[in-house]
Structure formats: C-alpha cells, structure tokens
Amino acid sequence: MLTRLTPPQKFAAYGLLVLLALFILFPIYYMLVISLKTPRDIYRLPSLLPVNPTLNNYVQLFVNQDFLTPIRNSLIVAGASTLISVFISSLAAYSLVRLKYLMRDWAGRLILFSYLTPSSLLFIPLAVIIARLQLGNTLHGLIFVYLTFAAPLSTWLLMGFFRSIPADLEEQAMVDGATRLGALFRILLPLAAPGLVAVSVFTFTGAWNELLLALIFTTSPSNWTVPVAVQYLITGDVFRWGLIMAGSVAAAIPVMTLYYLAQRFVVQGLSAGAVKA
Amino acid sequence: MAEPIKLAGGARIRRRGMSLSQSEGLLGMALVAPVVICLLILVAYPFVFAIWISFTDRQIGAEGSFIGLGNYAYLAGLPSFRATIVNTLVLVLSVQSLKLVFGLGIALLLNQPIRGRRGWRGLILLPWAMPAFVAYITWRLLYAPQGGAFNMILIGLNLIPSHADFLSSRELAMPSVILATFWRGFPFWVISFLAALQTVPQEMYEAAAIDGANAIQRFRHITLPGIRHVILVVTLLSTIWTTNSFENVWLLTQGGPSDATMTFPVLAYFGLQSLRIGEAAAVSVAMLPVFAMLALIAVKMLQRD
Numbered sequence: 001m002l003t004r005l006t007p008p009q010k011f012a013a014y015g016l017l018v019l020l021a022l023f024i025l026f027p028i029y030y031m032l033v034i035s036l037k038t039p040r041d042i043y044r045l046p047s048l049l050p051v052n053p054t055l056n057n058y059v060q061l062f063v064n065q066d067f068l069t070p071i072r073n074s075l076i077v078a079g080a081s082t083l084i085s086v087f088i089s090s091l092a093a094y095s096l097v098r099l100k101y102l103m104r105d106w107a108g109r110l111i112l113f114s115y116l117t118p119s120s121l122l123f124i125p126l127a128v129i130i131a132r133l134q135l136g137n138t139l140h141g142l143i144f145v146y147l148t149f150a151a152p153l154s155t156w157l158l159m160g161f162f163r164s165i166p167a168d169l170e171e172q173a174m175v176d177g178a179t180r181l182g183a184l185f186r187i188l189l190p191l192a193a194p195g196l197v198a199v200s201v202f203t204f205t206g207a208w209n210e211l212l213l214a215l216i217f218t219t220s221p222s223n224w225t226v227p228v229a230v231q232y233l234i235t236g237d238v239f240r241w242g243l244i245m246a247g248s249v250a251a252a253i254p255v256m257t258l259y260y261l262a263q264r265f266v267v268q269g270l271s272a273g274a275v276k277a
Numbered sequence: 278m279a280e281p282i283k284l285a286g287g288a289r290i291r292r293r294g295m296s297l298s299q300s301e302g303l304l305g306m307a308l309v310a311p312v313v314i315c316l317l318i319l320v321a322y323p324f325v326f327a328i329w330i331s332f333t334d335r336q337i338g339a340e341g342s343f344i345g346l347g348n349y350a351y352l353a354g355l356p357s358f359r360a361t362i363v364n365t366l367v368l369v370l371s372v373q374s375l376k377l378v379f380g381l382g383i384a385l386l387l388n389q390p391i392r393g394r395r396g397w398r399g400l401i402l403l404p405w406a407m408p409a410f411v412a413y414i415t416w417r418l419l420y421a422p423q424g425g426a427f428n429m430i431l432i433g434l435n436l437i438p439s440h441a442d443f444l445s446s447r448e449l450a451m452p453s454v455i456l457a458t459f460w461r462g463f464p465f466w467v468i469s470f471l472a473a474l475q476t477v478p479q480e481m482y483e484a485a486a487i488d489g490a491n492a493i494q495r496f497r498h499i500t501l502p503g504i505r506h507v508i509l510v511v512t513l514l515s516t517i518w519t520t521n522s523f524e525n526v527w528l529l530t531q532g533g534p535s536d537a538t539m540t541f542p543v544l545a546y547f548g549l550q551s552l553r554i555g556e557a558a559a560v561s562v563a564m565l566p567v568f569a570m571l572a573l574i575a576v577k578m579l580q581r582d
Contacts, residue, residue, distance in 0.1 A: 004390060005389060005390060005391075013386060013389055013391055014391070016386060017386065017391070017397065020383065020401075021400060023460070024400060024401065024403055024404060024460075025400075025403070026426070027404075027412075027415050027416060027419055027460065028403060028407070028415070030415070030418070030419060030426045031411075031415045031418070034418060034424070042424045043423055043424060046423075046424065046429050047429075048426060048429065048430070088311040088312050088315065089312060091308040091309070091311065091312075092308060092309045092311065092312035092313070094308060095304075095305045095306075095308035095309040096309060099301055099302070099304060099305030099308070100298070100301065100302070100305065101301070101302035101303075101305040101306055102302065102306075103306070104305065104309070107309050107312075107313050109576065110313060110316055110317070110320075110321065111312065111313075111316065112576050112579060112580070113320075113572065113576060114316045114320040114321075116514075116517060116572045116575055116576070117320055117324065117568075117572070118517065118518060118520075118521035118568075119521075120521040120522075120523050120541070120542035120545065120561070121324070121327070121521065121561050121564065121565070121568065122319075122320065122323045122324065122327070123545075123546075123549070123561075124327055124330065124545060124548075124549055124554060124557050124558045124561055125322075125323035125324075125326040125327040125330060125558070126319070126323050127549060127554075128326070128330070128335075128554065129322075129323060129326070131337075144319070145319070147315050147319055148316075148319040148320055148323075151312050151315050151316060151319075152312075152316065152320075155312055180301070180304055181304075205408075208408070209408035209409060209410065211409070211410045211523065211524050211527075211528075212523045212524070212527075212542070212546070215546075216546075216549065227408065227410045230410065230411070230414065231410065231414070231527075231528065234414060234417070234528070239421065239424070241418055241421070241424050244414060244418070245415070245418065248411040248414055248415060251408060251410075251411055252407050252408055252411045255406070255408055256403075256406045256407060259402070259406040260399070260406065263399065263402070
C-alpha cells in the first residue's frame, strides 16, 4: 500500500491476478458451457467451447425431471427456517446484548458452542430423535432440524449488529414512556434493518445449500430439496453431465444473486468470521 | 461471551430499584428462552445422546443395549477406520496449509495499489458464494475421464498419453479432493485477511520505511503481528468446518477408491445408511476430542473479540 509499484512489480502483480482469475473462473465457465451441450456433443465433440449451444438440458430439467418441486421444497424449507430463526434470534440477541440477568453468560456460551458444532457431529442422534417424533421425510422435520445451524448463526450475527447500534435512542424512547419491547420493535429493529437483511441472506443460503441433513431427512422424491435432487442426478450409471450442470446452474443462480446483492454485508460478516464453511 | 456483553452492559440505562432490574431479568430470560430451548433440544441433547448411543449396539428400530467400549474396539480393528483417521489428517492439513499460504499471499497482493480492487474482491468471492454442492459437482465434472476438461486439456497438449483417473486412482484421488476443497474454501481466508490488513495502521509502514526496514522486515514486524489474531481465528473456524465437511468427499469420490479418501463424516454417513447406529455414532464421537479442543480455543478467542 505504501509505495507505488515499479513496472516489473506491476507486471508480476497483474500476471498473478490473471492466473488467479483463470483458476476461479474456469470451473464456473465450464459448468455453464456443459449445461448448454447435448449429451452426444459432450462425448463425441469434446471441446472447451460452447459448440452447438442449446437450452435442451434446462427444458428437460424443468419438464421431464420436475425440478420445480425441489425448488418449491427448498423455498419452503429455507424460507421458513430463516423466518423462524431470524425472529427468535432477534429476541435472543437483544436479550444477550442489552439486558442483564442470571445465566446470561451461560446462554451466550450455549449459542456460541452450537454455532461451532458442525451438523456432521449431530446427524446420527438427530436421525433417531426425528424418527421418534415421526417427523422423518417431512418438510416440517427438515425445517426443525435446520434450526440447529440457523438459530445460532443468526443470533451470533445479530448480536454483532445490535452491539454496533448505540443504546441511546432506546433509552430516550424509554424515558418517553416506551416499554423495553417497544424500544426493541420500534427503535432497535428498524435501525438494524440492514443487519436483519444480511442475516436473513446468510441463513437462507445456508439452508438452501445444505446437503447432508436433507439427504437423511427427505427420502421420497416429492420432498427432496434442490441439493438432494441434484445429487441424485449423479448417481445413475451414465453421467448426464449436461442435465447435471443445468441443475447446478439453476440451483446456484438464486443464492449467488442474493449473495452479490448483499455483498457489502457479506464482506462484513465474513471478516467477523461469521459464515460457516 | 463475558467480554463483549460487559461492554454492552456498560451502556445500559441506569435506573435503580430491585423490581425494575428483576423484571428486566425476567424479560431477558423470556426473550432468550426460545433460542436456548431450541438449542438444548437440537444441539445439546443430541450431543450427549450421540455419546450414549456410541456405547450401545443400537440399530434402526431396535434400542440396543449398553456394550461399553464395544463399538470403539470394533472400529479400532477396522481398516476403513484407520484409513479414515489418516485421510482426514492428510486432507485437513494439506488443504489448510494451502489456504493459509495462498490466502495470505493473495490478500497481500490485493492489498497493493492495484486497479479495480473491489472488482477483484468480488471475483475472489465467487467460489465461496457458490453452493458447496454445486462447486464439488462441477469439480467432479472437471475431473471426469470423459467430458472432463482437465483430461481434455492434458491430452490435447500431449502432456499425458491417455486419460488420467483423477478420482478413481489411489494416487490421484486425494490430491484431487484437496484441490477442489481448496478452490471452494480459500476465498473466506483471502477476504478475512484482506479486511484485517486494512486495519493495520499506515503510519507504522511509513515509520518503518523511514527507519529503512525492507519488505520482509515490514511483513514480519508490522503486518504479521497486526493480523495474527485474525489468522488464528480463521484457521480455527475453518479447521473445524473443513474437518467436518461432508459434501467434498461425498460428491467427488464417496470415500473411494477403496477408502483412499474416506473421512469421518462420510464414514459416519455410511454407518447410518447401514442402519448400525451405534457404530456410526462411535465414528462421530471419535472426532469429538479434537473438535472440543478446537471449539474451546475458538470460543475463548471469539469472546475476546
């Protein structure tokens, strides 16, 4: 940052950046190209370029493979778990940041610990519990299970956002006769709106992308979410790569668009070490 | 949690009176209750339950009975399990070292006075913004013997005589999984490091330059201490998540060929599929000591933030 780069340094820097761009973009480019090819062209005319591009794979995906059902399921599951978790997490985050009571530190530790616990450690007991509750193979069950990562994630992120908002305005409102809850809903939440949007984006994408739990808890095709539907496309004997890549593109576009719209907050959230890998 | 909350508490409204603070305490507990109850049922209880199950011979539909360390003894003698330990170590250590070296290098590069820094940052985020399952399915295609780009390029350039089995040969499977996992995971490191680099005060570099410090000295004595905390936190969090990543191995190799890329989450998943819940739970629980250690350090560091 300090010194200007000398011409050879500049050359090296931009050279490295171009290599980096190639490394990042090539897989994405290839995904798009293959999604536009017929099965025959993929095997008979191997090429890195989009020869004879066609939208056939996408038509097949939505007409023959009924890809709209998994999209609908994913929207329901990700939408519902986001709504529920952002709502209960706002209350919890407010309580942890602004109020003082017995066992508060203990509650905070439970949330942080849950946030760090990966679902690969929990899926076996959860499978037993969900079966016992008769929630196996239902979208309700999946929404319920998704709170394992959605609730701690949103609470942890919202605590950061709430902490960055000074308490003065709420105090002023309470001096003017507002209750604690009134101050939360009328003052703090509107001020934290950008934070709420960012947290919703994180929670929604987390739920939309989740594969392991969805694989275990949705067994019949009518309940598959998008990741499960796409992963079942690759289990056949013949890889229909065109179709698989069309499914991947269709699955990636909604969340990548969301991510980039919320990029400003994404970067903030990332630097807080906030998003699960 | 102690540290930041005390800060927030300091800014609290100062009103005295037992009844008020008591009612405030009740309100606080009531507001935090939904999340706490939810996590007790969905995280804390399953956590303890998993440990209990791992000491039983439970199967789907049969409660099973307590068999002590039976499952662990069985696992210790299982070649798949021993391969899993080695593979998980190899995978995590290689991927994390790559992410650390390249993450830091790329962040330093992007911290130079280059044009279009925002654009580059957006570009770096791409693999990360992509759903993990999409990223790994795409890499499976790239590695494919037929229709895969890598074989097409390598054969086209006459670098290899016939197609390479990136995912189905014992030698190549693990490096292939490592590269794909690196691709998807490195943006998190670059972006975190870049954000941290921008908090290092410029004046320190200026002062160092006046004192005649060279680039390496500036890096060692200013940059590195300035971002040390972020490096540690990112390494810890990412290590927890990479160790427990299921999608990469599941979608690329399913642990194959013959366990050459088998990792803990995938082995546990196979255990669940074979309906031997006790053994599957023991696989997960075997990871717990490492996870608990990393998580405890991470909790300490995050609470300090």
